Each structure stands twice: as structure tokens, then as C-alpha cells.
Amino acid sequence: MRCRQLVSKPGAEVDLRHVRSKPCLYSVSPGLRSDVTRATLGVSKRLLAGLSLAFVLASGARSSAQSQPDEATLKQGAAVYQYWCATCHAAGRGMPGTAALAAKYKGRQPGVPAALDARTDLTPQSIRLFVRKGVSVMAPFRKTEISDGDLNALVVHLTRPRP
């Protein structure tokens, strides 16, 4: 077995360390909670570039995921979506993920729905990337949370053929 002594390895595959940012500090008063949002950091151009690339690379893989998903996997994927994603990405108020995507696509890609489950443009690779790498304030999900099997089922669910 080849080993190396651990010093500390950042190991980020998406290197965001040179992104310009501006500092901010905000305090939380529960009475004013709904107002708590403030610009703090320019989103990584490299991350966006990386994700765009992922979308492009993924486009070819989409058709295979769409072909005849089996019922059990679809059901499992829908359950994973409900459990892990819908709490932040469902339609309606109080959903930071949905609000973030609404703001992201507003004016740029007006046809893209903000609620994740309504999207038909998601690719397997982009779903895997966001689940395992996280984005912005969404931390990645461990395999004890979303196992590889669950992630595969989630991909099938989110890329399922729509009527």
C-alpha cells in the first residue's frame, strides 16, 4: 500500500483561490431575518467556466440517462430528491436554492425554471458535480448522506423523460 504522511492537502479540484472578493459582515436578528441577504463575494468565474464545460460535456450523456428508466430507480430517485433537494430547491417561498437559481437565470436564461424538479435541461454530470462539489453556500453531500446508488437514482429522476 502506498501511503503518504498527511500534512494537509487542500485538494480542491475547482481552484477558486484567486477570485476577487469583497468582505462583508452581517448580523442576524431573527425579527429581521427575511431581510438578511447581502452582497459579499463575486462568484467564481472559473467555477462558472468549469460548470459550463460540464454542461457541454454532459450533453452527449443525457440521451442514455433518458432511455427507459426503470420504475424502482425512478421511485428511489424521487425519494432522494424529496429528502435532500426539495427542502431548499422546491417551488415556493422560504427556498434559498430556488431563490438563488431564480436570481441566477433572471434576464439571462429566462426559460429555465427556478425549481429544480421542473428543469428539463439538467445533465447527469452537472447533477453529480453540484452534489459532490457543492456551490456557493450549498456544501457537498457525503456518501453517508447521498450514496453513489442514491446519486445515480437522483440523476435518473432529474433527467427523466417528461410528457
Add this chain to the structure above:
Amino acid sequence: MRIPPGVRERDFAAALREFEAVVGKEWVFTSDEDLDLYRDAYSPLFGEPEERIASGAVAPDRVEQVQAIARVANKYKIPIYPISTGRNLGYGGSAPNYSGSVVLDLKRMNRILDVSERNASCLVEPGVSYFDLCRHIEEKGLKVWVDVPDPGWGSLIGNALDHGGGYTMALYRNHFDAHCGMEVVLANGDLVRTGMGALPGAETWQQFKYGVGPSIDGIFSQSNFGIVTKMGFWLLPEPDAYLSGTVNVPRYGDIVPLVDILTYIENAGVSNGMPMLGSQVLAGGGILGGPPPEPELAALLATPGGPRPEDIDAYGQRKSIPCWNLSLRFYGPAKAIEAQWEHTREKFSSIPGATFQPGPLIKLPLTPEQRERVHKPEFGIPSLEMFSIGARSELNPTPTNGHMWFSPIIPRTGEAVSEASRVFRQASQELGIPIGATVIPTMYWLRAFVLIVALPITRNIETNKKNRAAMSRLIQISAEHGWGEYRTPPAFQDAVMGAYSFNNNALLRLHETIKDALDPNGIISAGRYGIWPKHLRGARRS
């Protein structure tokens, strides 16, 4: 493959094989790809050599496996770091305090062992989240509420052990106080149950906390003395109704009687919900985001040295805006809470110019439509709405990568609110971070205020360094005023614990004595809340 510092390669390899024999190969993680999932995405050290990262992860699904893992870790002196759901974001996430530790990921231990409507209590494992328990209660149609913190995906056990708080009735808001009974795996693999759980055959584990002898549960919170594998909690019987009402007082100086009367109202049991303080004058726009203040107010708030009370009062009078708004909440029978609100109004009427706005009386349970409109945690409904902090939105086009919390305890007086505002306003100028004209305390607990201030986490090392320096200075400034943090991310736990320094750090020395007795090889969560095992102590304490 990563290996823990100070551990021989062949010992680590042997330990991993034994971990695999305990939990199965599938649940031992050693690849960089898998271990990167254990990085704290909100780490203020993200991407720097000092970032605390894991050398492995092992995920048991039952207590016997936790015991076996502790024995293996002891045999090979492998540092391990238990996490429950690993979602303590802003206070450490799923990464260890001590780089190179093997994360003991308890997420798979997610059994809801008991929910008793009759006793209004539950018994759960560490992997059970607030969402899990609330879904279970809803599915079973039980008439009990769980007091939930802001992010609902956290663990009941993890949140309580890190001294988290929630939003419903005072009796349940302090999550550690609301626990009743624990099961703990010690470093040597022994299994202990506290309180009535120590008495075979007792049916009162979730009814009476103490059993007999020293109450020992507290030493397992914010510490590294054992691995908590079960905890009981008291639940809130679903109330009949909910009422909120707001007290407005006109002048800046009114904060002093406002807080004194509030303290009486709460300690006397007149108002049992969580109060929330706001100020349309001092907290509008600015630090809390939202629309910027209008030019006259912006100029007032930008007064060098801070706005003077008389100028604040004159502004409020001209604009007919009261300086402070205190929102109160009541849970109970409709007739009783309406009478409590009436009594509350009478008490606050002693402040000249006080006005009152009654909120609607809501009969419970909520209708599905009401559920979508309310602030969910006040009704025991878990949510992730809190993550709107820093997330992209229409008002925030440039999202953060997370946040870390600065959260000092200050006295529960109006004078302390004014003094903390003055001190942190000055600090914000010194450190170049916008805190604003005043700090608004959060009121989880009956007897003290806590300020909860978020500093952003970015993927820019220089920005993170600057914010870390600001955090360290804020901790120092707080300590100089007798204010100490109630909770802090791992990167600051030595500094915060160091501020609790009475009698040459007697409290930390006591923690170390306990550590050495319970965990002589120092395998569990080295460095958690400043408690280092003997072999790492010298370097860390200096």
C-alpha cells in the same frame, strides 16, 4: 492515501483493515475524492495548508460498531472525530479539529427509537435530523412539536451537544437543557447510560434527568470525552393557539426599561415564546441587507463615533418611527394567551410613548396555507430558509461560500446592548468590517443575550485571512469587556476557550484532567473546544 500525523503507516493500514471488518469495506473511506466530501465547505482556512482535513472516515450503523471502532482506535492510537449529521455549518461542518483524524461519521445511525406523545419525549440516534423526527411525528399524527434550530437538516444530538437553540417555548429552546438521558461510548469502548438509563428496567430514562449521583451529561457537550450514541429529548405538546404582539418604544434610551420589563415578563412566565428585537432606525438597510437607508438616515448612521442618542430620537420623532420594536410570542390556550398579552401591554405601558400592535391569534394546528406563510421554526417546522444568508438572491447577486459565526454572550440589559453597539462599532472601523450602528441581540435564552454575527467565507485566501484576523480581534475585544462566545468554529476554539481564563485557566486545566482520565491516548476529537490530549498539549497551548 493520507495517514494521520504520528501514526506509522503499517499501523494505519492495520487499523483501516480492522475498521473495515467492523463496518464493511463500503463504509470506510480513504480516497481523496471521498475524503474531500468531509472538508468543511465553510472553513475559514479553506484551501490553506492549515485547513483541518480528514485522513479517513468510517461510518458505523450501530452502537456495537462504535464501541469496536473506539477499541481499534485505542489499540493503534488513531485520532478519531465523531460527527452526527456533519451539518454544523458555520461552526465546523464535518471536518475534524485536528488534521489527519479519521472522521467517525454517525449519519447512518439514524433510528428514531421512541416518540412518546404521552410523555412528550423522544429517544434518537445521532444521525436523526430535525426533518427526520418531524416527518415521523407528522406521519404518525402525533400531537407533539420539536423545537428546531434554523437549519432543519442538523442532528438533534449534534445541535444539543454544541449548545444550539431554537424558537418555540422557553422551556425547549435551549436544546441541551431540553435533553433527558444519554448513552455514551467512552474512549475505551465502554458503554454508559446516564440518569435513569443507568438503572436496568427503569421506564423513566426520558422522564428524570438525574438518576442519582453527579449529573455528568454536561461534560459530553462541546468536548471530546466520549461519543454520544443516543439522547432523549423533551418535546412540546402541540399548543392550542399562538399569538404575537409588538411593543414599540420611541426613544433610544427606552432600550433599558424595555429589556428590564421583558426580562420580568419572561421570567415570570407571562410570555413563553421567543422575543425578537428590531429597530427600523438603527438596523434598517445597512448590515442586514435589504434596501439601503434613505439619505437622511444614512447620514445619521454614518456619524463619526456613531449616531448620538438625541439625534436618533429627533430623527424618529420627525419621521414618526419608534426606535425599538420588540416582538413577543405566546403559546397556549387562546383565552390564556390573550390575557397574557393584555398583562404584557400593561407592563410596557410604563414606558412613555409605548405603542402596541397585536398580531393575529392563530388557532393550531396550522392549515397548509398558513404553514407556507409563517416563520416555520416558531411552529416547530424545520426548514433551510436560513441559508438565504449569503446565498444568491435578487438583493445579493454575488453569493458567498458560507459564513462563520461570531457569537458572544452579553448581559441581558439595555445598557449592555448600547455598550456592545459602541464597542463593536469602534471595532468595525478598526477592522474594516461593516457592523453598522447597533448590534441586535438574539434571545434564545431567558437569562442572557447573545449577539450572532456572520462573517463571510470566500474562496479567496486573502479575504479569509482578513476575516480570520477580524474574528480573532473580535474575540479578544469581547474578552476585554467580559463577553465570551457560547460557540465557535474549530479554528477559533483555542482562542475562545483561552478567554475563559479565571485562575490561570483553571477550567481548561480541569477539562484536561478529565480528558487524561477518560481518554489517556487522546483518540477522541483532539482539540475540540481547546481540549488537547497530553501528547499534543504543549504545542497547542503556547
